[in-house]
Amino acid sequence: MDRTLALARRGEALASPNPMVGAIVVSDGQVVGEGFHIYDKLKHAEIIALESAGDRARGATLYVNLEPCVHQGRTGPCTNAIIAAGIHRVVAAIPDPNPKVSGQGFEKLRAAGIQVDVGLREKEAMRLNEAFARWITATRPFVTLKTAMTIDGAIAWPPAQSSPKRNWITSPASRKEVQRLRHASDAVLTGIGTILADDPLLTDRTGLPRRRPLLRVVLDSLLRLPPDSKLAKSARCDVLVFTSRSTLDYRISPLRKMGIEVVRTRKKGDTLDWATLLKKLAERDIQSVLIEAGTRVNSSAIVVRAVDKLVAFINKRKAGPGGRPWATRKAARRMKNLRDVQTRRIGPDEYCTGYFRDVYGNR
Secondary structure, three states, X not given: OHHHHHHHHOOOOOOOOOOOOEEEEEEOOEEEEEEEOOHHHOOOHHHHHHHHHHHHHOOOEEEXXXXXXXXXXXXXXXXXXXXXXXXXXXXXXXXXXXXXXXXXXXXXXXXXXXXXXXXXXXXXXXXXXXXXXXXXXXXXXXXXEEEEEEOOOXXXXXXXXXXXXXXXXXXXXXXXXXXXXXXXXXXXXXXXXXXXXXXXXXXXXXXXXXXOOOEEEEEOOOOOOOOOOHHHHOOOOOEEEEEEOOOOHHHHHHHHHOOEEEEEEOEEOOEEOHHHHHHHHHOOOOOEEEEOOOHHHHHHHHHOOOOOEEEEEEEOOXXXXXXXXXXXXXXXXXXXHOEEEEEEEEOOEEEEXXXXXXXXXXX
């Protein structure tokens, strides 16, 4: 199953909006076939593994990290192929999180006389496809909020301490991990305040292949995005700006000419409505969103419960008075609701993760 999960991860940024799935066929203790799913190549992992095993699949065991499909989609049901191949036993990590499908694949296999065992490496398999689970069950993306901060919670040094050599809060090792997080996401989201203050590119610079460009999303109620910003100048139909309905058309036209998509959405209070914009992203088959923003966007996302997962890179130095806080006190108090908190070291920094909710409903 560990090998199956490793195969599935090879579909990162290549399988979405489908789940990441790996499959292995084992006969007499030997791997005789394996495969993983890539969206553009259509075939599911189970089919690729069965085809590579050929006649050796008869009487063998199939390991897969997700319940085989039982419905007709872009391809036929995997359960039919598994039965036809003569598989004797199926070992799966988790059921399909889609409530309309979950368990039906296992039922069909058992009805055909195939032994089915479920639950091996369950937690790892759930985490691997947590974005797909959120998207398929709630029709909204899985949202991860990433922040890099000092030990006293600042995301920027006080003006008196800021210098070209000290602008970064965390280490090169942590920044490399941030690129990995971007690569694993369908979209990265920030606020106009971050664009104006830092002029970031927000691109995936891992060099690894992607099926779709990383969508760069900006929340910009008043449409202040500078046409000469790095993000605007690098737009290749991969920049989406959400703005308020009251934004004047003359501000939209120059950005659209640069290949930037501008979408009007409603406001809720003094911020854009998170529920609406996440729904709009889900409609574009965006399963996962990585927030890389400042105090205001971080806080509003946490307060309205838009965030599923928090990722924090923490430098052991203090910023002291004048440092820009990563979130307001109201939002930071929600940290007590985090569960499954884990901490490890990346270079000199602490790397902390935690979940605000369980997208699998505590199964």
